[in-house]
Amino acid sequence: IETKIFNNSTVASKAVALEIADLIRVKQAQKQPCILGLATGSSPKGLYAELVRLHKEEGLSFKNVITFNLDEYYPMEPDSINSYVRFMKEQLFNHVDILPENYNIPDGTLSKDEIAEYCAGYEAKIEAYGGLDLQILGIGGNGHIGFNESGSLQNSKTRLVALDHITRVAASNDFLGLSNTPRTAITLGVKKIMEAKRVILFAWGEGKSNIIREAVEGQVTNRVPASFLQEHNNATFILDKEASSKLT
Ligand code: F6R
Numbered sequence: 001i002e003t004k005i006f007n008n009s010t011v012a013s014k015a016v017a018l019e020i021a022d023l024i025r026v027k028q029a030q031k032q033p034c035i036l037g038l039a040t041g042s043s044p045k046g047l048y049a050e051l052v053r054l055h056k057e058e059g060l061s062f063k064n065v066i067t068f069n070l071d072e073y074y075p076m077e078p079d080s081i082n083s084y085v086r087f088m089k090e091q092l093f094n095h096v097d098i099l100p101e102n103y104n105i106p107d108g109t110l111s112k113d114e115i116a117e118y119c120a121g122y123e124a125k126i127e128a129y130g131g132l133d134l135q136i137l138g139i140g141g142n143g144h145i146g147f148n149e150s151g152s153l154q155n156s157k158t159r160l161v162a163l164d165h166i167t168r169v170a171a172s173n174d175f176l177g178l179s180n181t182p183r184t185a186i187t188l189g190v191k192k193i194m195e196a197k198r199v200i201l202f203a204w205g206e207g208k209s210n211i212i213r214e215a216v217e218g219q220v221t222n223r224v225p226a227s228f229l230q231e232h233n234n235a236t237f238i239l240d241k242e243a244s245s246k247l248t
Helices: 009-029 045-058 084-091 112-128 165-171 190-195 206-217 225-231
Strands: 002-006 034-038 065-069 071-074 134-137 159-162 184-187 199-203 235-240
Touching (some): 002 009, 009 034, 009 045, 009 134, 009 199, 009 235, 112 159, 112 184, 225 235
Parallel strands (some): 002 235, 134 199
């Protein structure tokens, strides 16, 4: 894993936004779609803000951009205050010229018996585009990527998962208490993340420093799914000073 350490998350996010803008423009010049894997949570907010700025102030167009989000809570209505559909619209999609038919977020409204087929279709759609050009990730305190919690296999598929207690506690403020916090989610599997041509993982703050050390310098283990990225040939961890502080 390559690690890049920045003074703060704002400058780091701007640097990654420039890389993504370059990729979008290269694909535009080639008349190709640009296939992006996106994350929610606090870590990529600065990236999305900078992409919105590049659209509004520097003419970056998202007309050729196709996106696939990593995950969604299950069950979840798209217009609910805590849905990842709502998050993505508010942070990015409503402020750029992406076509509504070009963004994909796992559907939290399915009935249980529809999920397996839906997940296979989500992966098939990514494959039909030739795979993800770039996957954006955050990292959970337990080392999860997407909602691939501890114990997820390196070849895991897109599926319904049970959320770890630590993940639910981290989300419980948004849901006004643990008892209202979903117990399950649909997540892109580790396999599709590993197949992305490029992976960028963000981590900010002292609170992430221990898990960053484990993911970067520890054993490759399904206990820490982010450690699988040690075996990816084009993965970069973008860190602020605090998140990098435990690296040797
Ligand atoms: C979100 C996701 C999660 C988060 C992770 C870190 O789509 O897949 O893996 O990236 O929980 O969350 P934050 O960025 O809020 O610390």
